[in-house]
Amino acid sequence: MTAVPVVIVGAGPTGLTAATLLAQYGVECLILERWDSIYPQPRAVALDDEVHRILARLGLGGEFAAISRPHLGLRLLDRDMRVLAEFRRDVASGRHGYPQGSMFDQPELEAILRGNLARYDSATLRGNAEVTALIQDGGGVRVEFTDTATGAPGSVHAAYVLGCDGANSLTRSSIGASMRDLGFTQRWLVIDVATEADLDQWEGVHQLSDPARAGTYMRIGETRYRWEFQLRPGETADDYRDPARLHPLISPWTGTLPVAELAIIRTAEYTFRAQLADRWRDRRVFLLGDAAHLTPPFIGQGMCAGLRDAMNLAWKLAGVLDGTLAETVLDTYEIERGHHAHAMIKLARFIGTAMTAGGELGNLIRRAVAPRLHLVPGLKKLATDSQTPPLRRSELVTRPRLRRNLAGRLCPNAIIDSDLRFDDVAAGRFAIVTSVEPSAAQRAELTRQGAVVVSAAPGSELHRWLRRGHAQAAIVRPDGTVLAAARQLASLIEPSRCSG
Template sequence: MPDPDVESVPVIVVGAGPTGVTVATLLADYGISCLVLDRWEGVYPQPRAVHLDDEINRIVARLGVAEEFAAISRPALGLQLLDQNLRVLAQFDRDVTESRHGFPQANMFDQPEFEALLRANLEKRSCVHIRGNAEVTDITQHPGRVRLTFTDRLTGEDHIIDTTYVLGCDGANSVVRSSIGATMDDLRFEQRWLVADGITAAELNQWDGVHQVCNPVRAATYMRIGPARYRWEFRLLPGETADDYNTLETLRGLIAPWVNDIPNDELELVRVAEYTFRAQIANRWRDRNVFLLGDAAHLTPPFIGQGMGAGIRDAMNLAWKLAGVLSGDFPASLLDSYEQERKLHARIMIGLALGMGWAMTAGGRAGNLLRRAIAPRLHLIPGIRDRLVNSKTPALRSSALVIKGRGPRQLAGTLCPNPILADGSRLDSELGDRFALITTARPPAFQHELLEERGAVVHIAEPGSELARWLRRGRATAAIVRPDRTVMCAGRELSALCAVAPHFVPRSPADQETP
């Protein structure tokens, strides 16, 4: 039985990084009260992630900060593959205009600045409370509830809180993961890298896309993050540490090809750190009412810039499902779809990152010769260019909320586009945070009423529109689209599609109390 003397809240989010703040914001917008705990007082000050794609930018827009993020980010121009002598092997240009999701396919940013933006946005939600300096010390599950204990790191005082769900967004060394007995499966990749961030007002006169140096001895990456901010990453040699390169004088030998003759007094070294890049995935992402998200569930090497994005995808996938269960619209069994859908997707993305990592570092001298022979011709191989610069990610696997038919080119499990509509707005603005029917055929009145009763939005795709073409390519005339914009099912039988649309009318924020 719940203890009336113990504070309670529907959801506790452990970890206030991008994943934790995203899932808390999404839950708050469904009216779900949350307590967010983090061991740090504020935003972690060191830059880590520097890239997110258009799919993640679309989620950022759902949080309500599209314009603010655009002001602190810049589109990336594409990718250059360089040999060990920094000669260009191949260049893949990326269209920096808006993509099918409504945003540039690659976006560069400074993570502390991004996190500060996300936190300020979350703090506008009255049903969420963020508590820093909180060290989680115990998580115990009881029938239908979870009891969490944390210690205030400043006062040493212990606090006990009851909750319905705990979301572990607490990173690679997750306390929440340990509490449920989950372990990380090692995908057998481990490399030590030096990461250096610098600032200069001087113009480096470099191509503004990502430079990938394919060198089995000293692989490297260079990226322009902002108007004056830059990132370098170098694979460390055996015996080297970050301490060997913690000044501009010692680092200069590595970054010299990019900074040329710019004097040290015009360069500011923000930080130099050593990271061990690993590829790992948790053997299970859930134990009853405790879930793992982000780095607590998976670790992706940074070679394709998808580590942080994977956690934000986790948040988007789980938030609306939790809202539906807490509102009574969904059975708790639908939460099984979280791991079913996200785990394989995350593993595929890790595989893509590993492929890029091995392409940069494998093969010794023979690998260098092979890269020089093949790389200039990669753009001639069907699908390779798209794989390198297209941000499209794999479809989700089948689940109770992804219903696939037979045959190729299925829409189920993929993301629907986010085109500009006739009134100048984006589709996402019209669909909001509910299910939707997107169709080229106007449904009969009784079907329209049925969908409205279930909380779904109906959008009629005009002939010749981007949505109509999208449906036609998927051999469908209509699709049921979930709140996370994943297609639940698609086909030509409107009545069958309407029949499977779930009832989803979660509570509004006004119905909830601040924890």
């Protein structure tokens, strides 16, 4: 039987990201995907600058920028299309060097992910391979699959398996995990349209807060647009396949543009859910992406969460496989990502409820409150800032129990020198960011541990970041997360501290 260190089930954005990150560390992996090519319909359409940063780590920062559009933020509209509130984002460059929000077409993203993965000899993508069983033994996992083109059975033995196989995950059921409902279920109509005409709309996300039918509009490409409308009881997507029936829904944005100039790419029904797997791991099998969590789309974090899963786990798994990290570090994956994903799901659920619930009373409240939201201290920053919550305490996040510091947060991908940013210098290794010059002995110890020293020069972005965190130095993990921060550099430089 063929053996490979890692098998990845599913070649969506999460699986492709995990495979590429592992390949960058020299880890051989096999991706098994039941379809023979990219799924042609767009699903995810938005990501933030933290995830754009992950794509840049894969070597796709520029390619993604070429296929995406920065979006301006969020507008809240009433049923008469009047603007109730507007929250603008920085479309130039956030703390990580990329627009705080970007829109894209998922098939295009998957195409560049696949093209990039092909650069690595250590990663193999096999299509038409439907995984049918995962059987764990003392030394790993036997993965059984069927060639969907020929019907021929196959199997491979893996040291570890990453289940990136979506909401109906076989990997999840194979480890006896189940989805825990977090109390949000809504049926929505999703409409994707292509047109050469410019709709001449504000290029952010439009949220229609209409008690009769909540809706969302966004431009996702040069010629691509998306609408989402909440379905009423008894309605289905089939009711809107006829363009004449569909047009009244989207006409507030298309105006007098003839239906003939709109190419309907898709009308589909989606059930927006808030769910979290009750466990993400069984020994050598891990869940990532939609297999582990489902997030309502109101803050554009569904796909983002999967790429964060991959970024969190890949470097730890690579370290365990090459012997530089103890296997216990894999316990931190669910501790860190489970809490973070839960926090983002709760935020999406809250935003969705606030925008769509309450009927006429809710509508009256929104009309009264929304225009005054900008007066609430800190709310505009909360609504536009792409920064997500810090990771929970773990073996790899050493944060004081009685106070918060930089530990668990992402280090900014700040400019270090000329065109170099933090990630260019750290290059997927542990780094010490310090506002003081290490002594010769300290540098020798850091070099022995394999850590990169990044100087936070006075007045620099990193220097200001350390000062805001009341720290002189911070240890930054290969995924950009702060492991620990301290008021004195010396207290961070301990044997094995930067090597796991």
